Amino acid sequence: xxxxxxxxxxxxxxxxxxxxxxxxxxxxxxxxxxxxxxxxxxxxxxxxxxxxxxxxxxxxxxxxxxxxxxxxxxxxxxxxxxxxxxxxxxxxxxxxxxxxxxxxxxxxxxxxxxxxxxxxxxxxxxxxxxxxxxxxxxxxxxxxxxxxxxxxxxxxxxxxxxxxxxxxxxxxxxxxxxxxxxxxxxxxxxxxxxxxxxxxxxxxxxxxxxxxxxxxxxxxxxxxxxxxxxxxxxxxxxxxxxxxxxxxxxxxxxxxxxxxxxxxxxxxxxxxxxxxxxxxxxxxxxxxxxxxxxxxxxxxxxxxxxxxxxxxxxxxxxxxxxxxxxxxxxxxxxxxxxxxxxxxxxxxxxxxxxxxxxxxxxxxxxxxxxxxxxxxxxxxxxxxxxxxxxxxxxxxxxxxxxxxxxxxxxxxxxxxxxxxxxxxxxxxxxxxxxxxxxxxxxxxxxxxxxxxxxxxxxxxxxxxxxxxxxxxxxxxxxxxxxxxxxxxxxxxxxxxxxxxxxxxxxxxxxxxxxxxxxxxxxxxxxxxxxxxxxxxxxxxxxxxxxxxxxxxxxxxxxxxxxxxxxxxxxxxxxxxxxxxxxxxxxxxxxxxxxxxxxxxxxxxxxxxxxxxxxxxxxxxxxxxxxxxxxxxxxxxxxxxxxxxxxxxxxxxxxxx
Numbered sequence: 001x002x003x004x005x006x007x008x009x010x011x012x013x014x015x016x017x018x019x020x021x022x023x024x025x026x027x028x029x030x031x032x033x034x035x036x037x038x039x040x041x042x043x044x045x046x047x048x049x050x051x052x053x054x055x056x057x058x059x060x061x062x063x064x065x066x067x068x069x070x071x072x073x074x075x076x077x078x079x080x081x082x083x084x085x086x087x088x089x090x091x092x093x094x095x096x097x098x099x100x101x102x103x104x105x106x107x108x109x110x111x112x113x114x115x116x117x118x119x120x121x122x123x124x125x126x127x128x129x130x131x132x133x134x135x136x137x138x139x140x141x142x143x144x145x146x147x148x149x150x151x152x153x154x155x156x157x158x159x160x161x162x163x164x165x166x167x168x169x170x171x172x173x174x175x176x177x178x179x180x181x182x183x184x185x186x187x188x189x190x191x192x193x194x195x196x197x198x199x200x201x202x203x204x205x206x207x208x209x210x211x212x213x214x215x216x217x218x219x220x221x222x223x224x225x226x227x228x229x230x231x232x233x234x235x236x237x238x239x240x241x242x243x244x245x246x247x248x249x250x251x252x253x254x255x256x257x258x259x260x261x262x263x264x265x266x267x268x269x270x271x272x273x274x275x276x277x278x279x280x281x282x283x284x285x286x287x288x289x290x291x292x293x294x295x296x297x298x299x300x301x302x303x304x305x306x307x308x309x310x311x312x313x314x315x316x317x318x319x320x321x322x323x324x325x326x327x328x329x330x331x332x333x334x335x336x337x338x339x340x341x342x343x344x345x346x347x348x349x350x351x352x353x354x355x356x357x358x359x360x361x362x363x364x365x366x367x368x369x370x371x372x373x374x375x376x377x378x379x380x381x382x383x384x385x386x387x388x389x390x391x392x393x394x395x396x397x398x399x400x401x402x403x404x405x406x407x408x409x410x411x412x413x414x415x416x417x418x419x420x421x422x423x424x425x426x427x428x429x430x431x432x433x434x435x436x437x438x439x440x441x442x443x444x445x446x447x448x449x450x451x452x453x454x455x456x457x458x459x460x461x462x463x464x465x466x467x468x469x470x471x472x473x474x475x476x477x478x479x480x481x482x483x484x485x486x487x488x489x490x491x492x493x494x495x496x497x498x499x500x501x502x503x504x505x506x507x508x509x510x511x512x513x514x515x516x517x518x519x520x521x522x523x524x525x526x527x528x529x530x531x532x533x534x535x536x537x538x539x540x541x542x543x544x545x546x547x548x549x550x551x552x553x554x555x556x557x558x559x560x561x562x563x564x565x566x567x568x569x570x571x572x573x574x575x576x577x578x579x580x581x582x583x584x585x586x587x588x589x590x591x592x593x594x595x596x597x598x599x600x601x602x603x604x605x606x607x608x609x610x611x612x613x614x615x616x617x618x619x620x621x622x623x624x625x626x627x628x629x630x631x632x633x634x635x636x637x638x639x640x641x642x643x644x645x646x647x648x649x650x651x652x653x654x655x656x
Contacts, residue, residue, distance in 0.1 A: 007125045009175050010116055014132040016172030017074045017113035018139035019165040023081055024106035025143030028088045028158055034144035034288070037281040039400045039420070041244065051096065052103045053214055059104035060390050061208040063111035067200075067385055070115035071176040077109035078170040085166055088159035107211070107389070110136065114385040121379040131314035133384060134372025137277070138306025141284065141364045145302035148288045148295065149417065155295065199263075200382055206262040207386035210255050210394040217247055241404050241413050248401025255394040259387070266387045268444075269374040272437040273388060274395035276326065276370045278403055279430035282420035283333055283363045289348035289418060290356030301357045305364025312365070313372020319442030322369035326435030329366040332359050333428035344424045345416075366431060370438050377445045403430075529559040531594060535566060535587055543570060547587040552594055554654065558632050562596060562652050565628045565636075569598040569648045577602020577646065593634070593653040604640045625650075 025036040033039070063073050084102040113136045121129035146158060225243055226233035236243045259267040291298040312321035336359060340346045347355055371388060378384045407413055407423045414422060531554050532547040539545040554562070566585060573583045581602035588595040625648065626636045634652035 007120065007123060007128060009179060010120055010123070011125075011128050011132065012172045013071060013074060013176035014113050014116035014120070015135070016169035017077070017109050017116060018132075018135050019169035019172075020074065020077050020081060020105065020109040021113065021136065021139045022143040022146065023085065023162045023165050023169075024102075024109060025140045026146035026158060026162070028162075029150070029154070033281070033285055033417070034147035034150065036140045036144045037284050039244075039281070039404050040397050051100050053218065055100045055104040056107045057208070057212045057215070060107040060111065060211040061204065063108050063115075064204045064207055064386055064390075067111070067115045067118070069180070070112045070119065071173055071180050073108050073112035073115065074173045075170065075177055077105045077112060078166055078173065080105035080108070082163075082166050082170075085159060085162040089163050110389050110393075111385050114388050117375055118379055118382065118384040121376065121384070126376055126379070127314040127316075129379060129384075130318055130372040130375045131310040133375035133388060134310045134313035134368040134370075135306060136388065137273075137371040138302075138309055138364060138368035141280070141367060142299070142302040142306055144284065145288065145298050145360070148298050149292045203262050203266070203383055203386040206258045206266075207390040210258045211390040213251060213254055213394055217251060220247060220250075239412070241408065244401050245405040248398045248404075251394060251398030252402055255391060255398055259391050259395070262383065262386065262391065263381060265377060265381055265445075266383045266391065268437075268441050269378045269383070270387050270391045270395055272434060272441055273371050273374050273392045274399055275430055275437060276367050276434035277392065277396040278399035279427045279434055280329075280363045280367045281400060282424055282427045283329070283336075283359055285418065286336070286344055286348055286421045286424065287356040287360035287363070289421075290351050291353065291360070292348075293351070294353065297353065297357065298360070301360035302364050305361040306368050308361065309365040309368025310372065312369040313375070318369065318373040318376070319438060322366070322373035323435040323439045325362065325366040325369045326431050326438070329359075329362040330428045330431035330435070332362050333424055333431065337424045337428070343422075345418045345421050348418060348421065363431075366435075370434055373438050374441060377441055528553045529556045531559045531562065532587060534559060534563045535585055535596070538563075538567065538570060538585065542581070543583045543585065545585045545587070548589050550589075552587060552589045554594065554652075558652060561628045561632055562594070562650060565625045565650055566596055566598060568625050568628075573598070573600045573602060573646075576605070581645075591654075593651055596650045596652075598648045598650075599645065601645045604642045604644045604646055606642060607640065 025034065027035065066073060080101040084098045087098060114133060117129045117133040117136070119129075120126075120132060146155075146161070220228075222236050222243065223233050225246060226236050229236075229246065256267070256271070259270040262270075287301070288298060291301070309325065312318060312325060315321060336344050336347060336355060339355075346352075375384050375388065378387050403426060404413070404420070406426050407420050409422070413419045416422075420427075530551040532550075532552045536545050536547060570583055570585075573581055577583075577600045581600050583598060583600040586597040586599075588597075629636045629650050629652060632652045634650060637649040637651075638646070639649075640646040
């Protein structure tokens with residue numbers, strides 16, 4: 001019971017961070033679509049604009065390096081955003097420093113919220129973590145709903161809401177900061193293990209480079225872009241959407257490569273969430289415009305959609321729920337397009353409240369649920385902040401820039417705020433793609449978890465079996481083995497019957513030692529075998545086997561063939577080395593292959609004897625030993641001299 005308040009304290013701090021995201025995506029002045037769903041223009045900066053462009057990059061990298069201190073990140077975001085919001089409320093001037101601070105507050109808040117979601121997942125509350133990751137998207141869509149069609153009218157009450165949200169958000173973050181300061185590091189999630197540190201830094205590098213793509217892309221002027229494409233610069237100047245789409249395509253390719261560097265799971269999750277972000281832009285523009293004069297209704301629709309999506313993401317069936325919501329939103333988009341005979345802008349022009357409200361709820365819920373459903377796939381890899389933050393953000397920007405080349409008629413866009421709405425079917429297709437992608441992501445994650453569970457279960461079984469053998473070995477070693485050894489040593493003094501008993505006692509002693517050392521269980525997961533155990537089972541009173549301390553794993557087929565070749569060599573020792581001859585088997589693991597040496601102290605033979613035996617049709621050595629090893633891609637070497645014993649050496653590559 002003592003841990004439960006901690007989870008809720010973290011969750012409330014995450015909700016406080018979501019309030020800061022709402023403030024960041026609902027600016028006082030917005031010309032065109034709200035920032036989170038707007039199609040970005042060309043990234044060209046001059047003068048102090050460079051500071052506004054570089055500050056978010058620096059804030060992103062710093063936030064990703066300080067993920068364990070996420071309560072401080074949220075507190076810093078609130079303090080950086082507060083002066084600018086207060087300036088809007090009091091209509092005071094905004095110095096450059098306040099503008100730069102506001103631009104750095106958004107990435108700090110986003111990384112902090114996603115780090116909180118990662119922490120909730122790590123602290124055994126995956127449902128809350130997934131719901132909060134979804135709310136990181138839902139809250140930004142709600143912020144866009146606050147702006148709505150900003151070109152229609154200005155909302156003078158928005159600065160008041162901003163100040164209130166920042167105050168409430170900071171109040172919700174303070175308890176998490178206080179608990180962190182008292183030394184309760186659980187509030188920040190478990191520390192990184194050394195084995196995962198390299199993976200975390202790889203994510204930081206990939207996400208930081210993705211966030212900084214805006215800097216080199218801003219240098220692509222019209223002239224430079226025309227030179228790269230080998231076209232006339234005036235053509236690009238007349239078709240600005242084409243130039244923006246080219247830059248978007250470059251952004252997509254670069255961000256995709258960086259997401260792949262972060263890992264295949266990161267790539268799949270980033271592409272899935274970015275696809276739904278691109279898909280919701282046009283439907284939301286349509287819904288916001290239709291509900292333009294109904295501010296409270298627009299806010300309520302976005303709030304209900306975000307809440308439905310968060311509940312779906314927090315449930316056990318988050319993947320199925322996210323896919324269903326995506327399919328439902330796509331269906332609503334196609335119905336809106338068909339019901340208006342291919343002119344969905346009529347819903348906005350005629351201000352159809354009910355269809356627009358349903359579309360707003362479904363689209364917001366789908367985007368929130370898909371982002372939340374992707375989080376549990378990324379959370380075990382510590383990738384939630386880096387992937388759902390900078391990587392998804394850059395992919396979304398590139399996607400919005402690229403997809404606008406589908407918003408053309410006769411080669412040119414319609415000069416209207418609603419231009420994306422005229423091509424609403426593109427959003428419907430992208431919603432279906434996102435729903436299918438999150439379903440495939442969930443299935444792949446489930447299969448990977450099942451495989452990992454089976455592997456863990458097999459390791460636990462092997463450890464339990466080894467522990468049980470060790471437990472049994474102690475009393476057996478102190479009793480039975482000592483008795484068998486005594487009989488073996490003194491049995492020969494009791495005549496012929498005693499000699500037989502001594503021989504049998506020696507054989508049973510060796511067999512019992514093999515059983516206690518695990519020699520009977522050679523099979524391993526994945527169709528592999530422990531060659532060490534198989535060769536150890538060949539030991540007897542006249543055969544000594546020396547093997548490495550660790551298992552020597554080979555595929556079951558080659559291991560069986562190599563063991564059979566060693567048995568054939570030992571049979572030759574028993575038949576031809578003479579009475580009383582002893583044999584020694586040595587196993588060596590050489591990394592790229594294994595080497596087994598069988599040596600005896602018998603009578604030996606002339607090297608020509610093997611050639612004579614082959615000519616006479618006696619092919620035991622050629623087939624049972626050389627043939628088996630040759631089929632495995634290995635080599636067999638035999639050295640012998642009369643009265644000096646024989647040495648047979650087998651070498652087999654690990655992968656034949």
